[in-house]
Amino acid sequence: MSRIVYTEDPSELTRYIETWYHSRHREQLSWLADLAAKVERVHAGHPEAPAGLCEALRRMIGEIEVHMKKEELILFPAIRNGGGADISEPIAVMRSDHEKHATDVEEIRRLTRGPSLPEGACRTWATLYEGIEEFIADLEEHLHLENDVLFPRFEAQQT
Template identity: 50%
Template sequence: MARPTPPKDPGALTRFIQGEFHARHRARLPALAALSEEVESIHAGRAGVPAGLAGLLRQMIGALEVHMKMAELILFPAMRKAAPGLDLPIAALRANHEDHTAEVEQILGLTSGLTLPAGACASWTRLYAETRAFLDDLKEHIRLENEVLFPQFETGVARHG
């Protein structure tokens, strides 16, 4: 399925990010963590089990929620008003993106790059397919903010990474 084209206008882009990514992360991630918990429990001790994935996904729920609330309640409204002095909140969100990218690497490590073991059950297969979809969404979310949205408001003061 093709992704919708993000708008160029920064105010519209902030709304697009909220509707396209924030809403989907909130909807998908708790179910993904629960599915991972199920797979880890049922297949405990089996080679290739992504032990710890559910915990990492639950950690990401909290981290992403803090990140998204900061964007929705502080940064995005300020961007919509073209407020000056956004370098520090943007730097904070860029730092969050680096943390999320590190968590993605941990997920890939725990799952052998989302490679299913031979004979994986339907739940395990669904877990990895849905995890891939989440990671693809997160990657695009981060790209849109880092490469498209944030540069429109940065003045170079406090630019992180």
Template identity: 35%
Template sequence: MATALSADTQVGVIVTHHPAAAAVFRHRRVDFCCNGRQTLATACAALSLDPEALLTEVLEAEARAEGGPAPRDWTQAPLGDLCAHIIATHHSYLRVELPRLALFIGKIAGVHGDEHPELAEIGRTFAALTADLEGHMAKEEQILFPMITSMETAAELNLSLPESHCGSVRNPIGQMEHEHEVAGGALRRMSELSDGYTVPEGGCATYRETYQRLHHFEGDLFQHIHLENNILHPRAAEFEASL
């Protein structure tokens, strides 16, 4: 699964073939999901990081992960399996966690909002992101993912491609990636407002749990977008072109 690493490798490709890089990049604020096509050198230049030192961190993280269960190689799995995994793992998580997080954010804003006015903006940003994600998931499940699985099924059965009102699969992919950019901007804004989800002095246990949940939510959405932008979408477009 692993592939050679260099400063000229795209960060999304690095995470695809070296999954341990995801935690390292996230810690260093390297955007491997919405901007996964940038090279490591470009990403590091923007963040004043040394690409060679970062590659060393990735290899060290990979060494620590050895011996554990190997993640599935989504670059080789059937596209339908990847769509099903995204729904079962990431969409299901969002449908449970989004309303829970809204309650947690509202609670700490009500108690601590006077001392921490940034909580109100975090709440507004999260509410807008929630509405966007709900519509986004519906479009994926009702339009894009069925298009992809239909292409795969048609190829397996040697049938003609089913017609779609969307035309090429690249059209809904373009829209989904635009919406990913919007979601990524919301994540960056909430992280900035919360100083990387750092609980301020005097923050209660609920404050701490809220920020822990938001931090986990951010990581899950990073992985979710990575799977789509850097694996599912390019594979689907390439598959369509090969038919």
């Protein structure tokens, strides 16, 4: 179920992104990394175990945290102050980060085969993959709001 909120007010949109997506990603990734570690440990001998998933999620925790801090401390305050001539560089950096996040999601999909559970998977494994699907959907909504709704409003100021 999509929770995307469209608003004409960029300040309101940045606050929504922070309070909904940023806080969710912080919760989701830590929890998912812990679940992945458990599944990888318990099912280490299973040919379809998501070997390397915990490591990929932990790496993503650091990358996304740095990204969100840049938004919270630099880009979003600039947007709330109306943008201006200096906003194009931070937006370009965020778009580049978003491309990296999309690559990370593809790696997660590869490690989890979709995500697709093997026959007879335990409840923890199923919970992990359900959480992965939810995280990916949330991240894709987050990136869409920024890339396709928020950023173009300020990139248009530059032309």
